[in-house]
Amino acid sequence: MTCFFCKGNMIESTTTFMVQLDNCIVIVKNVPCHKCDQCGEEAFSFEVSQRLEQIVDKCREALTEIAVVNYTAA
Numbered sequence: 001m002t003c004f005f006c007k008g009n010m011i012e013s014t015t016t017f018m019v020q021l022d023n024c025i026v027i028v029k030n031v032p033c034h035k036c037d038q039c040g041e042e043a044f045s046f047e048v049s050q051r052l053e054q055i056v057d058k059c060r061e062a063l064t065e066i067a068v069v070n071y072t073a074a
């Protein structure tokens, strides 16, 4: 797998995904990703993006201001 931007090497890593909704911030820790060892660009697989969407949807209903979720435990 090569980087979309700089064609560098994408290595397996984990990252913290953060998204701001209308009145809530969702933080997901330990998200598996591929990270470019040159420019630091991070890419999620299709499965991971779908899972993140589900997690964010669930938090949207929870009505908390800040939701911190551990990806591996979600």
Ligand SMILES: [Zn+2]
Pocket (backbone or CB within 6 Å): 003, 004, 005, 006, 007, 008, 036, 037, 038, 039, 040, 041
């Ligand atoms: Zn890159």
